[in-house]
Amino acid sequence: MNVALGITGSIAAYKSLALIRLLRKNGAEVKVVLTKSALHFVTAMSCQTLSANEVYIDQFVLTKGIKHLTLSSWADVLVVAPATANIIGKAACGIGDDLLSTTLLSFQKPILFVPAMDSGMWVNKIVQENVSRLCKAGFHILEPSCGALASGKIGKGRLPSIAIIHKKILALCQGYKFLNNMRFLVSGGRTEEDIDPVRVITNRSSGRMARELLYAITCRGGIAKGVIGEVTVDFPEDMDIIYTRTSDEMLKGLKAHMNWCDCLIMAAAVGDYRPKTKKTKKIHGSELSLRLEKNQDLLKKLTSMKLSPLVVGFSLEDSLHLARGKTKLISKKCDMIILNSSSAVASETTHAKMLKNNGEVVSFGKITKWQLANTILDECIKALSKRRKKRK
Ligand SMILES: Cc1cc2nc3c(=O)[nH]c(=O)nc-3n(C[C@H](O)[C@H](O)[C@H](O)COP(=O)(O)O)c2cc1C
Known part of the structure; x- marks a missing residue:
């Protein structure tokens, strides 16, 4: 399984390093695409070392192939985890102004967004409209979990656990049927x-x-x-x-x-x-029959x-x-x-x-x-x- 993993500028980005490890431990090949903002949260060196692959950041570098197209044909699934409100908005509007958003536009196999953001951002009407738009267009969304957020608040916005993201990727690649809220x-x-x-x-x-x-x-x-x-x-x-x-x-x-x-x-x-x-008290003695x-x-x-x-x-x-x-x-x-x-x-x-x-x-x-x-x-x-x- 070839996974293109987009990491964006969320405080939860450090968790993606553990996701790279888990995917590789289970036999997947991983190539990481970082946005410029993601570089404030994780380093290209960590992603390259853990994925054992080149890390993709810049669209306009002189290499042999066209980066977003070669990545698109290589990967079986494109996962954006964590996905910021910004990348969700860009994808919902068809904007391609950096390597990750352009790859999202050209990718024709399953795409999974795993949003992570403050609960205030998550409930924002525009963000919710963008999420619905992506769902309607056939993109997959793994909704954030509830719990303690980086701001100190408790609410919905946490990145789901790495194990759940991993299984979601497996389920997508294996093409299992949707359970429709059963x-x-x-x-x-x-x-x-x-x-x-x-x-x-x-x-x-x-x-x-x-x-x-x-x-x-x-x-x-x-x-x-x-x-x-x-x-x-x-x-x-x-x-x-x-x-x-x-x-x-x-x-x-x-x-x-x-x-x-x-x-x-x-x-x-x-x-x-x-x-x-x-017995209501601890049993003592050298032998015990039950x-x-x-x-x-x-x-x-x-x-x-x-x-x-x-x-x-x-x-x-x-x-x-x-x-x-x-x-x-x-x-x-x-x-x-x-x-x-x-x-x-x-x-x-x-x-x-x-x-x-x-x-x-x-x-x-x-x-x-x-x-x-x-x-x-x-x-x-x-x-x-x-x-x-x-x-x-
Ligand atoms: C400390 C800090 C934490 C942030 N965490 C998040 C976050 O969890 N989710 C989010 O949507 N945006 C978050 N942002 C805002 C994004 O980094 C910002 O919208 C950025 O433009 C996203 O760019 P990208 O989508 O290209 O990575 C955070 C910003 C800062 C300064």
């Missing part, structure tokens, strides 16, 4: 059940599958909300997440949003067993709520046992169930089968959780549009 409630991570005030029974689920789902939903234009248990991986702070610990807390968090969502995806590893009694009982079935409880989002369940089945999967699909009233093997636990990849309630079975070989997340979302788009047609 609302997804995703559970993930592992639950803990208390033995005593300091000890718990839990499992090794890392939260990666839910994180990839949340990334994919956000980057494909859906609205994502996570109800997440204990995790081993980091979740970006600009994701909408309710953190929970026990299965009771997770159930409460999910129940509260069942009305809100179009689709529920239950990727959490909810403990199958929990201690029959919880009596466990079956934990509550969150998915069953949620699907019996008489609300009707589309429901995708997950089930860890070592031999991807189809018959057991089918029983679960029916007894838990799911629209789809994903069987994955224990090799998926805490891993970037998995082996999986997808069982649908129409009897169809899709088998995947080794697949990354990002690919699996996107495949699940593709199925959700199909199933949700079928439902809508039926209702009409």
Whole structure:
């Protein structure tokens, strides 16, 4: 994947250096275009060193090719991150008065703007009109996040996390379908059940599958909300997440949003067993016997709520046992169930089968959780549009 990265004169420009590293770490080739203003915030030397490529600044230098045209034919995607109000305005008006704006005019593959600015600038009517104009013209916009701004204010205007920008670039290059503001409630991570005030029974689920789902939903234009248990991986702070610990807390968090969502995806590893009694004081002694009982079935409880989002369940089945999967699909009233093997636990990849309630079975070989997340979302788009047609 060849990425042309335009960096403009925003205080968030320093974050683009981390984006260059992340893109390269994941195998992309990066060429950076800097505006004159960007040079007040990052140096050409940093960009050149991190991208391991020539940095593009000036349009009018004597070289062999015409810079904006050679860049345009080389790159698969042009990303402007951070994008100032100024570059957004210029692009919306078709102005080409420097190398980046001229490249934007000539580029015919996907273009992504990642605006970052003070909240006052972001809500400015002209800026908003320019953003809408770019959207209508087919440019992609990753909206800024809310949070602390350089001015000290709290508001909308922050550059989204680098990880989200990276996934958005991937989703654009891989040509995934737009989710059209569909609302997804995703559970993930592992639950803990208390033995005593300091000890718990839990499992090794890392939260990666839910994180990839949340990334994919956000980057494909859906609205994502996570109800997440204990995790081993980091979740970006600009994701909408309710953190929970026990299965009771997770159930409460999910129940509260069942009305809100179009689709529920239950990727959490909810403990199958929990201690029959919880001691109120720390247990001492040289030996300990624990009596466990079956934990509550969150998915069953949620699907019996008489609300009707589309429901995708997950089930860890070592031999991807189809018959057991089918029983679960029916007894838990799911629209789809994903069987994955224990090799998926805490891993970037998995082996999986997808069982649908129409009897169809899709088998995947080794697949990354990002690919699996996107495949699940593709199925959700199909199933949700079928439902809508039926209702009409
Ligand atoms: C300290 C400082 C921080 C700035 N941060 C931003 C910003 O985050 N977003 C923005 O749109 N403009 C910001 N600006 C204003 C732009 O730098 C200015 O509009 C400039 O002309 C943008 O040029 P460019 O779009 O060609 O890079 C900032 C200016 C200064 C002095």
